[in-house]
Structure formats: C-alpha cells, structure tokens
Amino acid sequence: MATSTAPAFMDALVTDLAARAGLSGVRVFYGPAFPDPGRESVSVLGLSGDQEWASLGRLAKEETYTVEVMIFVIREGQQTQPAVERVYALLAELEDQLRETANSPTMNTTVRVASVNNVQLEVGVSDTTRSALLTIGVRVQARI
Numbered sequence: 001m002a003t004s005t006a007p008a009f010m011d012a013l014v015t016d017l018a019a020r021a022g023l024s025g026v027r028v029f030y031g032p033a034f035p036d037p038g039r040e041s042v043s044v045l046g047l048s049g050d051q052e053w054a055s056l057g058r059l060a061k062e063e064t065y066t067v068e069v070m071i072f073v074i075r076e077g078q079q080t081q082p083a084v085e086r087v088y089a090l091l092a093e094l095e096d097q098l099r100e101t102a103n104s105p106t107m108n109t110t111v112r113v114a115s116v117n118n119v120q121l122e123v124g125v126s127d128t129t130r131s132a133l134l135t136i137g138v139r140v141q142a143r144i
Contacts, residue, residue, distance in 0.1 A: 005063060005142040006047055008110040013067070013097075013138070014044050022093040033072065042090060043070045047140075054143060061144050066117065066137040069094065074131040080123050083132040091119070091134055098138070111142040 002008075010030065018028040027033065027041040037043070049065020071090045075083040098114050117139035124131040 002144050004051070005111050005140070005144060006049075006065060006067075009114070009140055009142075010044055010047070010067060012110050016097050017042055017044075017094065020093060020097055022096070023090065026090060033070075037072050039074050040086070040090065041070075041072045042094065043072075044068075045070060049140075051144075063142045063144055064140065066139050069136050069138055071134040071136065072131065073133075074129050076129055078130065080125070080130040080132070083130045084121070084123065087121070087132040087134050091116070091136065094136075094138075111140050114138055114140045 014028055014030040017023055023042070025040065027038045029037075029041060029043040031043065032045065033041045033043045045068045047065045047067045049063065051061045051063045054060040054062045071087050071094070073083045073087040073090065075086070095116055098116070115138070116136055118137040120135045122133045122135075124133065
C-alpha cells in the first residue's frame with residue numbers, strides 16, 4: 001500500500017505540464033528553477049498536508065495536501081502589465097491541465113481531485129526588466 005500519492009501526483013503534474021503545447025518554450029522544473037529559471041518557468045516545489053484514517057478495518061487513509069507551484073515571467077521594458085498578464089496565462093494552462101487529464105481532475109488517476117486553491121502575486125523591477133511571480137497552491141485530495 002502506498003504511503004502517499006504525492007510523489008506520483010507531482011511527477012504526473014511536471015510531466016504533463018512539460019508536454020503541454022500551451023507551455024512550449026516554458027521551462028518546467030521538479031524543484032527550484034536553479035541555476036537559471038529562464039524568461040518563463042513553472043516550478044513544482046513541495047507540499048504540506050495531512051493524512052487521517054478513513055475507516056477502521058481496511059485501514060484506508062484520507063490524504064489532503066497542497067502542492068506549492070511557482071510561475072515566473074520576466075519581460076524587457078518598463079511596463080509590469082505584460083509580465084503579469086503572461087504569468088496569469090501560464091496559470092490558466094496549469095488549471096486547464098488539471099481539468100483536461102484523461103480522468104479529470106485526477107492527474108492520470110493518481111488522486112481523487114486537484115485544483116488551484118490559492119494564488120499570491122509578486123512583481124519585481126530592475127533597470128531594464130519587469131517580472132511577475134505567482135506562488136500558487138494546488139489542493140489535492142486522495143484516498144490511500
């Protein structure tokens with residue numbers, strides 16, 4: 001019996017995002033975007049969650065966790081809006097992937113349900129560029 005669905009879910013998420021046509025040219029990482037995140041990247045970083053006994057007898061567990069994903073975009077120029085718009089377009093691709101898997105929204109049957117549940121936007125500036133960073137949580141529920 002598996003201890004957690006997290007490894008399979010995170011692997012399926014990274015694999016499917018890397019193959020997604022709408023993310024062509026975007027770097028997809030399982031872990032930090034190190035040493036170079038490029039101009040556009042998606043990083044599946046880690047998670048926090050809980051497990052509880054689902055019932056007595058069979059010893060099934062209910063598992064709920066939130067996977068942290070960072071989406072980063074950098075653009076030349078002095079306007080922040082293009083970076084913000086693009087980072088949200090990449091978020092839409094991730095949301096569509098969660099909805100469009102073969103057994104939506106289970107990420108190839110690794111979990112019962114997965115969906116974006118929180119979003120935090122940060123913007124950055126340099127002399128010649130503007131950037132946008134979305135930190136999102138993908139909430140996952142599964143029975144193991």
